[in-house]
Amino acid sequence: MSDLPTAKTRPASNWSAIWILPLIALMIGGWLAWQAYRDAGVEIEVRFESGEGIVANKTEVIYKGMPVGKVTRLVLDAKGENQGVIATIEMNKAAEPHLTKGTRFWLVKPSVSLAGISGLETLVSGNYIAVSPGEGERTKRFTALKVAPPLSDTEPGLHLTLKADRLGSLNRDSPVFYKQIQVGRVKSYRLSDDQSTVEIKVFIEPAYASLVRKHTRFWNASGVSIDASLSGVKVRSESLSSIVAGGIAFATPEHRQDSPPTDPSLPFRLYEDFDAAQAGIRVKLKLSDYEGLQAGRTPVMYKGIQVGSLKTLKMEDNLASASAELTLDPLTEDYLVEGTQFWVVKPSISLAGITGLEALVKGNYIAIRPGEKGARPEREFEARAKAPPLDLKAPGLHMVLFADTLGSLEIGSPVMYRQVKVGSVQSYQFARNSNRILIGVHIEKEYEKLVNGSSRFWNVSGITLTGGLSGIKIKSESLQTLMAGGIAFDTPRPNVALKRHIPRFRLHDSQEAANRAGTLVTIRVDRADGLKPGTAIRFRGLDVGSVESVDLTTDLQAVLLRARITEAADRIARVGTQFWVVKPAFGLVRTQNLDTLVGGQYLEVQPATKARGPQHDFIALAEAPQVAGPEVGLPLTLSAPRRGSIKPGVPVTYREVAVGKVTGFELGQNADRVLIHILIEPRYAALVRNGSRFWNSSGFGFDWGLFKGATVRTESVETLIDGGIAFATPDGEQMGNPARPQQTFALFDQAEEEWLKWAPKIQIAK
Numbered sequence: 001m002s003d004l005p006t007a008k009t010r011p012a013s014n015w016s017a018i019w020i021l022p023l024i025a026l027m028i029g030g031w032l033a034w035q036a037y038r039d040a041g042v043e044i045e046v047r048f049e050s051g052e053g054i055v056a057n058k059t060e061v062i063y064k065g066m067p068v069g070k071v072t073r074l075v076l077d078a079k080g081e082n083q084g085v086i087a088t089i090e091m092n093k094a095a096e097p098h099l100t101k102g103t104r105f106w107l108v109k110p111s112v113s114l115a116g117i118s119g120l121e122t123l124v125s126g127n128y129i130a131v132s133p134g135e136g137e138r139t140k141r142f143t144a145l146k147v148a149p150p151l152s153d154t155e156p157g158l159h160l161t162l163k164a165d166r167l168g169s170l171n172r173d174s175p176v177f178y179k180q181i182q183v184g185r186v187k188s189y190r191l192s193d194d195q196s197t198v199e200i201k202v203f204i205e206p207a208y209a210s211l212v213r214k215h216t217r218f219w220n221a222s223g224v225s226i227d228a229s230l231s232g233v234k235v236r237s238e239s240l241s242s243i244v245a246g247g248i249a250f251a252t253p254e255h256r257q258d259s260p261p262t263d264p265s266l267p268f269r270l271y272e273d274f275d276a277a278q279a280g281i282r283v284k285l286k287l288s289d290y291e292g293l294q295a296g297r298t299p300v301m302y303k304g305i306q307v308g309s310l311k312t313l314k315m316e317d318n319l320a321s322a323s324a325e326l327t328l329d330p331l332t333e334d335y336l337v338e339g340t341q342f343w344v345v346k347p348s349i350s351l352a353g354i355t356g357l358e359a360l361v362k363g364n365y366i367a368i369r370p371g372e373k374g375a376r377p378e379r380e381f382e383a384r385a386k387a388p389p390l391d392l393k394a395p396g397l398h399m400v401l402f403a404d405t406l407g408s409l410e411i412g413s414p415v416m417y418r419q420v421k422v423g424s425v426q427s428y429q430f431a432r433n434s435n436r437i438l439i440g441v442h443i444e445k446e447y448e449k450l451v452n453g454s455s456r457f458w459n460v461s462g463i464t465l466t467g468g469l470s471g472i473k474i475k476s477e478s479l480q481t482l483m484a485g486g487i488a489f490d491t492p493r494p495n496v497a498l499k500r501h502i503p504r505f506r507l508h509d510s511q512e513a514a515n516r517a518g519t520l521v522t523i524r525v526d527r528a529d530g531l532k533p534g535t536a537i538r539f540r541g542l543d544v545g546s547v548e549s550v551d552l553t554t555d556l557q558a559v560l561l562r563a564r565i566t567e568a569a570d571r572i573a574r575v576g577t578q579f580w581v582v583k584p585a586f587g588l589v590r591t592q593n594l595d596t597l598v599g600g601q602y603l604e605v606q607p608a609t610k611a612r613g614p615q616h617d618f619i620a621l622a623e624a625p626q627v628a629g630p631e632v633g634l635p636l637t638l639s640a641p642r643r644g645s646i647k648p649g650v651p652v653t654y655r656e657v658a659v660g661k662v663t664g665f666e667l668g669q670n671a672d673r674v675l676i677h678i679l680i681e682p683r684y685a686a687l688v689r690n691g692s693r694f695w696n697s698s699g700f701g702f703d704w705g706l707f708k709g710a711t712v713r714t715e716s717v718e719t720l721i722d723g724g725i726a727f728a729t730p731d732g733e734q735m736g737n738p739a740r741p742q743q744t745f746a747l748f749d750q751a752e753e754e755w756l757k758w759a760p761k762i763q764i765a766k
Contacts, residue, residue, distance in 0.1 A: 041069065041090035044140045046105050046129070047077055051085035053109050053127035061089055061105070061129045068092050068131065089129070102134020106145040150188035151203050157184075158209035160262075162200040162218055162248070163192070164270035169222040169246035176202055177221060177249040183208035186248065200270060202248065213252050213259035215333060219271040222246035266377060281333055282311070283326040284380045285366075289344050290315075290322040292364035300326055300366045301345075307332055310366065324366075332370070336378060339371030343384040389427035389440055396423070397448035401439040401457055401487070402431065402549060403507035408461040408485035415441055416460065416488045422447035425487070433552075439507060441487065451489070453496035456514040457507050461485035490514075506548055506562070518545065519569035520562065523579050523603070525620040528559040530583065530601035537563055537579075537603045544568060544605065561603075561620075568607065573616055576608030580621040633660065634685035636739060638676040638694055638725065639668070640747035645698045646725065652678050653697065653726045659684035662725065676747060678725065683765045689729050690736025693755050695748040697726040728755040735760055 048054065051074055061069035069091035077084040091099065109127045132149060150172070153159050167189060176184035184204040192199050204212060248270065252259055262268075269282075287293070293313060300308035308328035315322045328336070346364040369388060389411070406428055415423035427440035443451055487507065508514040525531070528550050537545035545565040553560050565572050583601045606625065640646075643665055652660035660680035668675055680688055725747065729735055739745075 041092055042096045042099065042140070043072075044089050044091055044099060044142065046087045046089055046142045046144050047084050048087060048107065048144045049084050049146065051087070053107060054085070054087055054129070055126075058126070059087075059128060061091065061131055062108075063095075063131050063133075068095050069129075071129070087129075098133040099138055099140065100134055101136035101139050103142065104132045104134060104145055104149055105142055106130055106148050108148070150201060155203070157206045158204035158212055158262075159187070159264055160202045160204065160212065161267040162202055162270040163197045163267050164200060164220070165197060165272070167198045167200070168220050170200065170220070170248065171246060174222075174246045174248065176204065177247055178208060178211050178251070183211065199267070200248075210261070211252075212250065212262050213256065214262050215256035215259040216250050216252045216262065216268070217271065218248055218250040218268050219273055220246075221249040269379065281328045281336065282379070283308075283328055283336060285324045285326055285342055286380075286382045287322045287324055287344065288320070288383065288385060290324070291344075292346060293324070293344065293366070298363070298365055300328060300342075300368055302332075302368050302370070307368065326366070332368075334373050335370030337371040337373070337375035338378050339375055340378065340381060341369045341371075341384055341388050342381055343367055343387055345387070394442070395445040397443040397445075397451055397503075398426075399441050399443070399451070399503040399505065401441055401505050401507040402436050403439065403459070404436060406437050406439070407459050409439065409459070409487070410485060413461075413485040413487065415443065416486055417447065417450050417490070419488075422450060425485075439487075450491060451498070451503070452491055452494070453498055453503075454493040455489050455491045455505060457487055457489040457505050458511050458514040459485075459507060459509060460488045460511075500554070504549075504551065518564040518566040519573050519616070520548075520564055521573055521616045521618060523561040523563055523618045523620050524553070525559050525561060525581060526622070528561075531559070531561065531581070531603075535600070535602055537565065537605055538582075539568075539572075539605050539607065542567070544572065547603070563603075571607045572605055573614055574608045575612040575615045576610060577615070577618065578606040578621055578625055579603050579618055580624050582624075633682050634680040634688060634739065635663075635741050636678050636680065636688065637742060637744045638678060638747040639744055640674050640676060640696070643674045643676070644696055646676055646696065650698075650724045652680065653724060654684065654687050654728070656726075659687065675744075676725075686738060686762055686764055687729055688727065688739040690739065690743075691734045692727050692729045692739065692745065693748065693751070694725055694727040694745050695751045695755075697724045697751075726751065728758045729760050729762065730755075730758045731760045 053059075054071060054074055056071050056074045059071040060067045061071075069089045071087050072090050073088040075086050075088075077086050106129070107127060108130050129144075130148065132152075170186055170189065172186055172188060174186040175182045176186070184202060187201040187203050189198055189200045191197075202218075290313065292298075293310060295310055295313045298310040299306045300310070308326050310324055311327045312325040313322055314324075343366070344364055345367045366383070367387070369391060409425055409428065411425055411427065413425040414421040415425070423441055423443035425439060426442050429438055430436070431438050488511070531547060531550055533548055533550065535547040536543045537547070544567040545563055547561050547563045549562040551560050551562070552558075580603070581601060582604050603620070604624070646662055646665065648662055648664050650662045651658040652662065660678055663677045663679050665674055665676045667673070727745075728751070
């Protein structure tokens, strides 16, 4: 038998191409699962009072006409105190960011009312749930609104607020008419916070928004108005829809056709009818003195012209006051604002004179002083107990005097110039920030030029009695000031300009105090802490003047000191003089000006060193000026990521010996670094080499270990408090060449242990 070749065998493979199919199926299944997870909706719960009209798996959630969710389950609310239903809704994934506490849901279904038909589209598509996104924290549990919310204030158009005494037949969606054309509708209504009026929110469509002006009048056009008299019967109705559903109409009076556009934030009054809107403006007035007033007869007067009348007068339950309703001419509408004043005028006799004499003939009446045009409108006022001070718009000079006491001055007390009456006291009150008295004074127009910046005022009330060995001297300005009090003044220098529109002067106790020698200056400071009238002004420990008044500047950004320089005034009141406030300073390193703890703060003055022109207005320095002198030494720049507690003046130390100081700092050109400028004293300039290392020695360092214990490091007590910079220079070749002026070094946050061991021998200058 012949030899046959031997067969070669190969090991069987465990892999087969058939396994590719399960892997592909697994990948497709995973992808489908991911798609299902990604597109899955968000389940929320919305509580409704009733499930009527809601069907699971049918009722949709609609936002701006597009479905964004669907009701999946509807169950009874067994936990709630009031029976209701819980609708589980699956919302689209894209709606998840808008499911917040401010989001609102409500059921839309057909509704028929006198105001019209709403939800008509649901007759075809069925009821649906509407949603309005809101803001706030995210949540998945909501309570549906009983009715649709009012129109949003962000809807294009004009949104207004009307105030009425009662609602009448108005309702949501009641029409708003202009010349019997519907131009808007009622959004909502509610009681005001004080429950005295009804606030009605109104929407005017964008095309008609320009019809509403500042002086437009709104009135209730609901139902039918019938006015019958011997001359006939007049019937008025805005439209058939307003008879059934109620409505509002508006128009702008003919004499107000040039009225500016309205401010939507300001409310309008809703008058009861057309006649009330055209006849006059109703104003409520609270009176504490109503003697002699009669409803229907008492006039409201402005500068002798009747501008209204007293319509009703009702006494309050406490019998101490009365509520009045005034009807004023529509022309006064712009002036019925915050600041408008009312008071009752009746005859009055006092030491200051006789007022209200005309009321003896025509009876008591109500006077009005309009407020500033453009201020916030008002319709409720409280009458003053007496006539207000003279109007600041009256011709003449109005000014303010400040004094420590009022004395016997009162409203109407005369202001005398050489014993001739040229003005009078118009008001007085306490200053807001001090116990001083502020006295309002009016100088008549023909005498206003008697007052200028050099005028001095003093109190001449009563009698001045002085006595001595030579006899007794009695002085009084006039019989009028003896009885009613008074003020006198003189003007020693001509042509001195007044510095304010309403000037302010100090009212001295006597003529002698007013004539005291000295030069008046004003000093502007940032704050008035510790400064008051009488605060001393000193030069090298000697008093050279004092502060007479402390007032805020007109822009309320600073404090203005009015001071009198009594010593060396010709040297101090000059260009170049410097003032600053001296106050105590405490610290572990240094303490200054402890004498101010006993004597109080004061102003220090440094007179001008050169003969310059006079100056009377100064700005105080924030701190005592530094002694100027040339800076000598090696200037260097340190670069650091942040400034820390480094500030100008802190020391630069070498082996805890101060060898320089910080002169300033600034941001780098790219604002990514802080450049700190230092100056090394000439004697120690050789210590700084190219290899020197600088670090921030402010505060202290604290190291702790389980075996080595705790280590606290600080450069010195001074750097611990005020901050500081230290540096070290290496030995040998690492030392490098001497540093060049303006050379820049890096500033490290802390020193390395190796740097602290460096001890090169460098010769310093003597």
